[in-house]
Amino acid sequence: MLSLQHSLKKLPVPSLEETLAKYLRSIESLTTPEELERSKALAKDFIKPGGLGQVLQQRLLDVDRAAPHNWLDDTWWISKAYHEWRVPLIVNSNWYILVNNETNHPKEFYPTAENPAYTTFQVKRAAHVTQQLLDYIDTLNSQNVPVDKTRAGPLCMRQYTQLIGFTRIPQHGCDRLVNTAFPSTSKHIILIIDDQLFKVDVCAKDGGRFLDGDMERQFLNAIKQLKQIKQSAPVGLLTCDDRDAWAVAREHLLVLDPTNRESMQVIEDSLFCIVLDSVAEPTKADPETNFSEWAKFGMHGHGGRNRWCDKSINLLFERDGKMVCYGEHSPCDALIPALIMDTIVRKPTDLNAASSNVDIEAPRHLPFVTDAKTQEHLKAASATIEALSKNSDCGIVHFKDYGVDFIKKYAKVSPDAYIQMALQLAYFKQTGEPCATYETGSTRQFLHGRTETIRTLSPDSLAFCKAMQNPSTTPEERVKLLRVATIAHSQYQKDAGNGKGCDRHLLGLRLCLQPGESHDLFKEPVFAKSTDFLLSTSGLFAGDYFTGTGFGCVSPNGYGINYMPGGKVIKFGIESKFDSKKTDTRAFGELIHQAFREMRAAVEQTLPEDLRKTSAKL
Structure with missing residues (x-):
């Protein structure tokens, strides 16, 4: 897996000239001619010989020389992009993936003998997926995961080592990550049921791995314990709160009683979290219905219950067996867990999974000692979560008229670029104007590479709209x-x-500013406007095993859009805010449909008659 890391180059520091030229072109559609000329003059002054831009560039080059792997990732990225952001992780930062129902998904759901709040298939599927992920972790730890490659060559595989066993912990002003070493020596996961947390060993006492049936037995044992234990306060709710508020609440818990430190450390050292949710009523498991409700469950759950938002991976299972993968964004980009999920969910659950006679340590309830102050913190967190949830307008859109197959064969353009133009057109239809647009670009061809912004809006995209x-x-x-x-x-x-x-590059230059230094280029209103991404977008792969994916919008008047371009179907996860007068998720979904249909009509009308007939079949 890491065999080609030595061949990867460091992330380059671009020249001032090429960065400013790219920036100026990106703002053309957001400015008046007068504003554009003023920005051009300021850019010229910024990069002139002896100008502030030249000074900042030299400072940044020194940062690059001192960075062992990557000037951005080594120095600033995780803090500036994630950990200094003090807003709650739910909706604002964490991502979700809705995993398809299984081919053998039952139509009826039966309560477990241990507790009628949970169903047998829910437990069986959770146990099976847990085992599949543990199998993948074994492959990961042995470094037998194949190196990801593109036409340009191998990609950095470090992010695969930054997922399992990672937990973000709140700190005043800037959070931190704690993690087990790679390869991970941790031998337990966390099971969350009814807001109670259990340590569940994933190996027998002799070190051997379980069978699916053994993991079922572990989960059922924990469910049975719910009636026997003294339940703790729903401390997981605090992980959904504002980061500074959670930092205060966490410190109070740690000081209050040493038991809380012990429980926290077990959670932080775990491989990942499994959640068995008991709130939603079982449905007929029809995969064509309730996408919006399912998306809401993925985005923020039932009032933030039954999840540990700081954990890099939570696998959530509702009573009808619906599955959601939910994770914290900072240690690695969502593409990596999406690729892992796409691998592990292909094998269906065995409804009659075998068990062994191995000696198993029973799940251990993790208690928390709380007091009146903690109850105040929980009350405040619940209010925060309720406000966020009520304001989150999220949904899933499946465009089924055509997909990548048609785009490649008849439009003959990049499918991703085509989809981006459809989003530009949909927004233009809704507002009558263009907007700054972010698309995630990967820089994994470089050592420890993460992302770069692809600025979709251009004079060319506006002319098309x-x-x-x-x-x-x-x-x-x-x-x-x-x-x-x-x-x-x-x-x-x-x-x-x-x-x-x-x-x-512009971020790095600004971070090199010393106290008292500034330049009018960064103070121009268009500079802020060009980074107020009203469309924040990211594309994955076809996602044939997923129903949808999503994340929150970054602007209160914008959209957060994750999409999966399949051969026949293109899936979108969309989020906006109900209190915005400029956005409407359902209406925007309809406009996406309109844009795609109008673009297809234009393409087909330019085709010869024989091709026009065959195109109708894709």
Whole structure:
């Protein structure tokens, strides 16, 4: 897995000239001619010989020289992008993946003998997926995961080592990560049921691994204990609160009683969390219904209950066996757990899983000692969660008319760029204007690479949107502008992947400013406007085993959009805010449908008659 790390180059520091040129082009569609000229003049002053830009560039080059792996990741990234952000993790930062129901998903659900709040299939599926993930962790620990590669070569695999056993802990002003070593020596997971946390060993006393039936037995044992233990306060709710508030509450718990430190450490040292939720009523498990409710469960759950938001992975199972993978974003990008989930959920649950006679340590309840102050903290956290949940307008959209197969064969453009233009068009339809747009670009071709911003909005994308909304333009004109816009987007995507976007470089330059230093380029209103990403987007792979994925919007008047481009279906997870007068998730989903259909119509009208007939089949 890590055999090609030595061959990866360090993330480059681009030249001032190429970064400023890229920045200026990206703001053309957001400015008046006068504003653009002023920004150009300020950029010229910034990069002039002896100017502040030249000084900052030299400081940044020194940062690069001192960085052992990656000037951004080694020095600033995790703190500036994640850990200094003080808002709650639910909705704002954590991601979710809705995993498809299984091929043998039952239509009826039967309560367990141990507790009628939980169902037998829920427990069986949770045990099976747990075992599948543990199998993958064995492969990970032995470094037998194949190296991810693109046409450009191998990709950095470090993020695969930054997921299992990781926990974000709240600290005043800036959080921290704690983790077990890689390969992880941890031999337990955390099971969360009815807001109670249990340490569950994943190996027998002799060190051997369990069978699925053994893991079922562990989970059923913990469910049975619910009636026997003295239940603790729902401390997991505190992980959903504002980060500074959680830091205060956590410190109070640690000082209050040493038992709390012991329980916290067991949680933080665990491999991952499994959640058996008992709130939702079992349904008929129809995968075509309740996508919005399912998305809400993935985004924030039932009032933030039954999850540990700081943990890198929570696998959540509802009473009807529906599964959600939920995780904390800072140690690695969501693509990595998505790839892992795509691997481990392919094998269906064995409804008659075998058990062994191995000697198993029973699950151990993790108690928390609390007091009146903790109850105040829990009350405040619940109010925070309720407000966030009520304001989160999230849903899943499946566009089924066509997918990547049609785009490749008949539009003959990059599928990702085509989807980005559809999102631009949908937003333009809704508002009548363009907006700053973020798309995640990967820099994993570099050592310890994470992401770069792909700025989708360009003069070319705006020209395409205007043409599509102008009834007098011909299909030929529309398709020509579509091709120009997608080529421009693909070039920016390539530049970003090569470490030559403008956002990370500009961030590094600004972080090199000393007290009292500033430049008017960064004070221009358009500079802030260009990073107020009203469309915050990220694309994954086809996701044939997923129903949807999602994350929160980064702007209170924008959308957070995660999409999976399949051959026949394109899936979108969308989130916006109910209190915004400018957004509406359901309406935006309909506009995405309209945009795709109008783009297909334009493409088909430019095709020869014989191709037009065959295109209708894709």
